[in-house]
Amino acid sequence: MNYAIILAGGIGSRFWPLSRESQPKQFLGLFSEKSMLEQTILRVSSLIDKKNIYIATNKAYRNKITNFSKKLGISFQNILFEAESKNTLAPIGVLTHKIYDKDKEAVVIVLPSDHYIKNESRFIKILAQAISVAKKGLIVTLGIIPDKPETGYGYIKINSKTYKVDRFIEKPALAKAKRFIKDKSYFWNSGMFVFRADIMLQEMKKFSPRNYGIINKIKENKSLNKLWKRFSSLSIDYAIMEKTHKMALVPADFGWSDLGSWQAIESLPAGQAGLTKDDKNGNMSKGCCVDIGSKNTLAWSSGRILATIGLNNIIVVETKDALLVCAKEKAQEIKSVVRILKQRHLG
DSSP states (O other), X not given: OEEEEEEOOOOOGGGTTTSOSSSOGGGSOSSSSSOHHHHHHHHHTTTXXXXXXXXXXXXXXXXXXXXXXXXXXXXXXXXXXXXXXXXXXXXXHHHHHHHHHHOTTOEEEEEESSOEESOHHHHHHHHHHHHHXXXXXXXXXXXXXXXXXXXXXXXXXXXXXXXXXXXXXXXXXXXXXXXHHHOTTEEEEEEEEEEEHHHHHHHHHHHOHHHHHHHHHOOSHHHHHHXXXXXXXXXXXXXXXXXXXXXXXXXXXXXXXXXOSGGGGGGSOTTGGGOEEXXXXXXXXXXXXXXXSOBSOEEEESSSOEEEESOBSEEEEEOSSOEEEEEGGGGGGHHXXXXXXXXXXXX
C-alpha cells in the first residue's frame, strides 16, 4: 500500500514576522482559508487513505496537531512528536520503520507541509508515476523543471538518458544558476521523495548505521523520548540521498514553490488569496497597501494601512506586533533576525 509522511516540525524562520515559533507557517492559512498543513493532507488524500498518512512535528505543536488530526481524520497514533529538532533523517527514519513493521511492501511518500502547488491534478498524476518507479526499488525525487535562475533552491543534476541522479548541488550563485537554466539536466530539489520502505531502511543501515541502530531500538513512545536525543542532526538528503546509487528523478511541472522565504511569493499567481501584482513595475502586495513610484517591491499588510514610496527591491511586511523592512537580496538572512530575537527573549 501507499503511505505518506508529512514533515511539519519547522518554524519557518525565513518567513518571519508572519511565521513565528509559536505559530509557524504550516499552521497558517497564507493563501487559503485552510492552513498549509491541511492543504497538504487534503491534496494527497485522493491518492492515499488517511489511515496511512503520518505526520512528523515538534512536541511544542502537540495541541495544534491534535486538533488538526481530529478535524481531518488522521489517527493520533500516526503522529510523531519530536522531542527536539533533529532535521529530517531521524523523523523519516523512525516513521518509515514504523510503517515497514505494519506493511513490508509499503511505498512511502515524503512531503513537506509548506509547499504551494498550483495544479493539484497534475501533482497527483506525477506522484503516481513516481510511485511506479519506486516500486522497482529506486528512491525517487520529484525534480521541479526550473523556469528561472533561482539561487534560493538546491539543484539536482541527472544523467539525461536515464533520469538517474548524478549529484545534488547546494544553492548556487547567480552565474551558476544561469548556466543551469540552459541545461536540461538540472532540476530544482523539491524535497519530495518516494521510496519502498524496505529500500530506504537498507540504505539507512548502509550509509547511517549509527542512526539506523537507534531506530531499531525504539519500541514505544517511552523509548522514543529516551533515545531521540541520540540521533544525529542530519538531513536525509545529506545522509542518504547524496550517497545512494539508487536515486532517480521524475520531472515535475505542476506549478510549485516551497515558500521558503518571502522572495518565493513572487512566483505565485496574481489573485492568489488576495495577492495583487503590478506587472509594469514588478510590485506585489497583499492587504491594505498604497504605493507611489516603487519598483520590484513586496508589500504585505496584515491589518494596518501600509504606504510605500519610491522603494526598489524591498520587502515590507506588517503584522500586529512586528514590522519587517528588508532588501530582497538579503531575504535569506531573516532567519538570523529570528535567532537574535530568540536570544533576547523577544519572540
